[in-house]
Amino acid sequence: MDGDHPRPGRKRSEESRAAILLATLELAGEVGYAGLTIEGIAARSGAGKQTIYRWWSSKADVLLDALATKADLRVAIPDEGSFAADLDVFLKRTFELGAKKQVADGLRALMAQAQIDPEFGARFRTEFLFRRRDALGEIVERARERDELPPGIAPGTVIDIVFGTLWYRLLATLEPPSPELAEELVAVLAKA
Amino acid sequence: MDGDHPRPGRKRSEESRAAILLATLELAGEVGYAGLTIEGIAARSGAGKQTIYRWWSSKADVLLDALATKADLRVAIPDEGSFAADLDVFLKRTFELGAKKQVADGLRALMAQAQIDPEFGARFRTEFLFRRRDALGEIVERARERDELPPGIAPGTVIDIVFGTLWYRLLATLEPPSPELAEELVAVLAKA
Amino acid sequence: MDGDHPRPGRKRSEESRAAILLATLELAGEVGYAGLTIEGIAARSGAGKQTIYRWWSSKADVLLDALATKADLRVAIPDEGSFAADLDVFLKRTFELGAKKQVADGLRALMAQAQIDPEFGARFRTEFLFRRRDALGEIVERARERDELPPGIAPGTVIDIVFGTLWYRLLATLEPPSPELAEELVAVLAKA
Amino acid sequence: MDGDHPRPGRKRSEESRAAILLATLELAGEVGYAGLTIEGIAARSGAGKQTIYRWWSSKADVLLDALATKADLRVAIPDEGSFAADLDVFLKRTFELGAKKQVADGLRALMAQAQIDPEFGARFRTEFLFRRRDALGEIVERARERDELPPGIAPGTVIDIVFGTLWYRLLATLEPPSPELAEELVAVLAKA
């Protein structure tokens, strides 16, 4: 439906796209998210500013794209037979991502930008945050069916507790995620 | 040792300070944190920009000060005899703050800015986040002494879970804090 | 060598340039040189400040450009056959310029700025003052060849006396140049 | 009428006055007139800004005062018996002043400021320029009485030519005054 009749005109330059995303990651590492600018990305990548504006809405969108392209932000959903095992594997896979400084810094910046720019916030939630929720949601749903959840707590709250604790470490205490944290969460959230 | 010899020169104008903080809250409400500017605060408050820069480092610092002055961000530490009761009261008092749109929006913006501006981040953590942690920490310590904490979890992690879940709702799902959430957290974190 | 390969990118806007120069002259007339600001010129002309800074170094440069564009500051070199006649015509043509309040005020301001800002001073001398000297220099040179100069005085000094007297009236006594002055200078400087 | 009843209160501090004038000359030499600021003078001299504003209207007035105090700007009126001799002596005495870089730079700045700030211009003309004119005027008047002036030229114009040429060298060509110039002016303006 989209590519039926190849529209006339020059095709999008994959070279440009790659150069822009690479420059974005490099610059974010060098000058931080606050120092990241469309102007700087254009200069570093050799692209024109217009080219960036044509394909992305803001520097946060470029960064999100760059991050998603570089480090695959999706995490496979494990199925180990028990909630405790599933959660343990899920957390370990998630921690692998969060342990990379580049990814962690990027995510912190994006979560920040989501607060400040509501339009990006909406995109960030639907395209990233909620997808991650859904992944964990599947695990939790299976646990609920097996009656492995602690009593007196809704499935949604379990998800909030897991991601909340992770994000809090990322945003507030700046502690890197540790294997101990995974075990503690399992201990608290998986019924004995 | 400090106020011995009052330094020479004109004293700081309390009028200006108040006008600046008021203007900041008003503007933050009207145009949002992204639209908040030092220039705008100066214009609205009738102060010169220099006066703002003389006493605060950034718009985030002004907002933090304004928020702290307006809505007392400290929460008294309850002592109800049991961890479950203490936590319940603590959460309810905390929710009162978070239920005010002005406060919630302000905190979201400050947490965001803390990610983007490391220097402000350091101030925000020591002057706000860690003080709140310490308050809850006292409650948790008492619980530990009475052996009311769930097994297999460090006191610090309990704190991370509580605040993490609150902040996650604030930042990610945008759900207002609910009494149910308080009960669920108590259910999970206070040993039966 | 210069216009060989027209560089890519948007061309300089002649509209902006004209609007800026016009606004400059208007404002200089209304608020005086001291009250003239880049900010004011930008506001009045509808241009951005950056556009002004892109093409001129200071408000003095803008004013010089505006003056040169509006009132052609060049004076044709007469050739009447005798030094007395040449000088007389040269002075009359020069006085026409100096009689316009706008031009006189502008030149006074530029000469002033040339004292205060050495870099502009260098530009003002080479682009304006010395060109005027050269024009008169040609006349004086012809006079020297015809032996029409007074004895005991170098050609350069003749020029200094002529322009010096004119500028002194402009800067110090604020008297407008008069036909009598022209005659007196001719009487003193052209050998009988 | 002024010192009749010595008013109560602290007397003007001569120390401050001297420190301010000294700092002004030093700073003018170091950073130039454009870089001279009341703030800087206050800091360098150890005076408060108010003290400067109490006694002077602008930085130009301070500089004029400093210059007048340091280098006596008055020139004694010679009476050598002939216009040629009087003018020669007058010019030589004047050149002594103009040869000092500090004085020359100061005068250039003041003449410039006189163009830009009309109020200071009025003070500068009556307190400096016209006094110098009057001095030379006395010499020229004696010459007129002795019929030593060239024909066809008003006494006032003689003065304009002399000072005009000097100022032009100062302002436009930046050539230091030379003994040759004195001789040439005498040659042209004193009837053989």
Added chain:
DNA sequence: AACTAAACGAGACGGTACGTCGTGTCTTTCG
């Protein structure tokens, strides 16, 4: 000696303009 008055240093205040940076748009030229 107490009181009043003025000048002093210091420094905060409301302002204005500075010159720069980045935004998002528009225009021109090249491949």
Added chain:
DNA sequence: CGAAAGACACGACGTACCGTCTCGTTTAGTT
């Protein structure tokens, strides 16, 4: 006709000084 180059209007930045205004202190008359 997409993409580079780059000019444009705009808006905010953080800084520098302006000239004014408290402050608390010091120094001189005046009671």
